[in-house]
Amino acid sequence: MTTHIQTVAVLGTGVLGSQIAYQTAYSGFEVTAYDISDELLEKARSGFAGLAARYEREVEGASGGPAHAALSRITYSSALADAVRDADLVIESAPERLALKRDLYAKVGPLAREKAIFVTNSSTLLPSQLADATGRPDRFLALHFANEIWVHNTAEVMGHPGTDPAAYDAVVDFARRIGMVPIELRKEQPGYVVNSIQVPYLQAAQALVVNGVADAETVDTAWRTATGAPHGPFQSLDVIGLATVYNIDAAGDEESQANARYLKEHYIDKGKLGRSTGEGFYKYGTAPTRS
Amino acid sequence: MTTHIQTVAVLGTGVLGSQIAYQTAYSGFEVTAYDISDELLEKARSGFAGLAARYEREVEGASGGPAHAALSRITYSSALADAVRDADLVIESAPERLALKRDLYAKVGPLAREKAIFVTNSSTLLPSQLADATGRPDRFLALHFANEIWVHNTAEVMGHPGTDPAAYDAVVDFARRIGMVPIELRKEQPGYVVNSIQVPYLQAAQALVVNGVADAETVDTAWRTATGAPHGPFQSLDVIGLATVYNIDAAGDEESQANARYLKEHYIDKGKLGRSTGEGFYKYGTAPTRS
Numbered sequence: 001m002t003t004h005i006q007t008v009a010v011l012g013t014g015v016l017g018s019q020i021a022y023q024t025a026y027s028g029f030e031v032t033a034y035d036i037s038d039e040l041l042e043k044a045r046s047g048f049a050g051l052a053a054r055y056e057r058e059v060e061g062a063s064g065g066p067a068h069a070a071l072s073r074i075t076y077s078s079a080l081a082d083a084v085r086d087a088d089l090v091i092e093s094a095p096e097r098l099a100l101k102r103d104l105y106a107k108v109g110p111l112a113r114e115k116a117i118f119v120t121n122s123s124t125l126l127p128s129q130l131a132d133a134t135g136r137p138d139r140f141l142a143l144h145f146a147n148e149i150w151v152h153n154t155a156e157v158m159g160h161p162g163t164d165p166a167a168y169d170a171v172v173d174f175a176r177r178i179g180m181v182p183i184e185l186r187k188e189q190p191g192y193v194v195n196s197i198q199v200p201y202l203q204a205a206q207a208l209v210v211n212g213v214a215d216a217e218t219v220d221t222a223w224r225t226a227t228g229a230p231h232g233p234f235q236s237l238d239v240i241g242l243a244t245v246y247n248i249d250a251a252g253d254e255e256s257q258a259n260a261r262y263l264k265e266h267y268i269d270k271g272k273l274g275r276s277t278g279e280g281f282y283k284y285g286t287a288p289t290r291s
Numbered sequence: 292m293t294t295h296i297q298t299v300a301v302l303g304t305g306v307l308g309s310q311i312a313y314q315t316a317y318s319g320f321e322v323t324a325y326d327i328s329d330e331l332l333e334k335a336r337s338g339f340a341g342l343a344a345r346y347e348r349e350v351e352g353a354s355g356g357p358a359h360a361a362l363s364r365i366t367y368s369s370a371l372a373d374a375v376r377d378a379d380l381v382i383e384s385a386p387e388r389l390a391l392k393r394d395l396y397a398k399v400g401p402l403a404r405e406k407a408i409f410v411t412n413s414s415t416l417l418p419s420q421l422a423d424a425t426g427r428p429d430r431f432l433a434l435h436f437a438n439e440i441w442v443h444n445t446a447e448v449m450g451h452p453g454t455d456p457a458a459y460d461a462v463v464d465f466a467r468r469i470g471m472v473p474i475e476l477r478k479e480q481p482g483y484v485v486n487s488i489q490v491p492y493l494q495a496a497q498a499l500v501v502n503g504v505a506d507a508e509t510v511d512t513a514w515r516t517a518t519g520a521p522h523g524p525f526q527s528l529d530v531i532g533l534a535t536v537y538n539i540d541a542a543g544d545e546e547s548q549a550n551a552r553y554l555k556e557h558y559i560d561k562g563k564l565g566r567s568t569g570e571g572f573y574k575y576g577t578a579p580t581r582s
Binding site for chain 1: 437443444445447472474475476477478480484485487488489490491492494495496498499502503504505509510512513514516517518519520521522524527
């Protein structure tokens with residue numbers, strides 16, 4: 001029997017967790033935002049207000065009420081038992097560390113409803129690395145969001161071999177109801193769909209600059225002209241942030257590691273981390289616009 | 292001293308050669324189209340008429356005269372000496388075989404003006420593999436166009452170590468004058484800029500389908516939604532043509548070769564070669580529209 005998801009708890013109020021909670025509330029759901037301290041929840045509260053303001057500017061139909069009304073559907077809690085007690089769906093967006101997530105699931109498992117579905121927003125861990133800690137492996141899978149969820153509205157849905165298809169389908173349905181485009185994966189895949197393609201694409205682009213074949217602007221112009229895409233790879237790298245890119249590069253093959261060294265020397269060591277710092281491969285004005 | 296290019300010869304009237312010659316004539320240049328037989332030139336003539344019709348439909352300002360007038364600026368010749376005698380620029384778009392191209396350059400070298408610049412449109416050979424055969428290595432480089440030149444108007448400019456910067460600049464200037472976006476490479480690079488990025492991007496996308504992670508349509512939806520690009524990778528593969536993709540895959544690493552085998556079994560052996568045959572990863576109507 002498919003769970004029809006009505007109440008949602010989001011564990012973790014970092015950048016992505018906040019966006020997920022807000023988008024869910026904006027879509028009409030009652031949401032409990034959980035974090036480990038009242039200080040973090042205070043910070044989250046002002047973060048949500050900031051999101052409401054951005055939605056008013058950037059999302060059609062959000063101004064004049066809806067963006068503000070979403071705030072009233074968010075409840076705050078630093079008590080895990082309270083946060084998850086009534087949830088049909090628990091969305092985990094905790095820091096990207098395996099042991100931390102496993103500990104969290106071990107705690108949440110006994111506190112949540114038996115029928116509740118758990119999903120992880122992890123970018124780098126596979127559901128099968130977490131499933132047994134949840135106490136409900138059949139109702140556990142990944143639901144992976146992208147930054148600036150209201151623009152980049154993919155929701156990649158990925159189970160592990162033990163995920164119940166009914167739970168999978170319920171999550172796909174939920175993703176759609178919060179305005180996402182569900183991307184259904186049929187197997188576990190590190191990087192899901194988007195990063196599996198984007199990482200080699202970005203590596204290849206970086207190699208052209210690192211090897212002195214062409215400058216970043218030329219590569220971007222070539223890509224935009226050839227494909228009609230709105231952004232070239234170096235514009236994307238600046239948005240992702242060069243510190244994050246550095247970490248991905250450094251974990252890759254020999255070519256990727258050469259890219260990492262180049263990034264460190266020419267950008268990171270000079271404080272040029274991309275759009276967020278006003279300079280990366282490109283220079284930005286003091287008020288960076290959205291990508 | 293920079294050669295100011297005024298007269299152009301295009302050697303080879305295949306798909307790309309014809310598009311290059313027509314676009315050059317459309318941009319106001321006198322062009323001689325050369326091929327090895329009068330039969331091929333007759334075929335080219337009707338090809339040019341077809342291009343004029345497409346420009347009238349697809350290129351703003353082309354109808355009502357300009358597209359048709361371009362045809363009158365094209366001269367046909369199967370005599371190499373006549374074709375290149377007055378050319379400031381010789382654009383070679385001959386079949387992609389090293390020995391054939393080298394033979395052609397050895398013949399053209401003594402027939403062309405001393406100051407004439409030669410460029411190759413080769414997709415896979417490097418200028419340094421051809422330079423010594425031209426008799427003018429300093430005035431030899433690559434000028435690489437994309438299919439459907441009037442839409443995908445990149446012109447990748449790539450010299451070899453012995454290319455004179457003045458010749459390079461003259462070619463960049465020429466590219467601009469025929470409506471291209473010049474992409475300036477500073478080093479020889481197999482695949483230039485666009486294919487250096489596009490090939491790993493397309494390989495990674497294929498691997499997702501080959502490994503059963505997601506279907507082609509899901510991957511395309513994910514990519515378009517995440518990046519705002521107008522097309523996903525499988526739409527591009529269908530346009531490139533799966534026979535061409537197969538050849539690229541088969542020449543690659545182990546993952547690429549697995550992609551090649553999958554393509555052969557599921558598409559090529561079934562006559563599904565992409566857009567041109569009405570079916571590839573997608574089905575198309577009887578009148579394929581342009582990408």
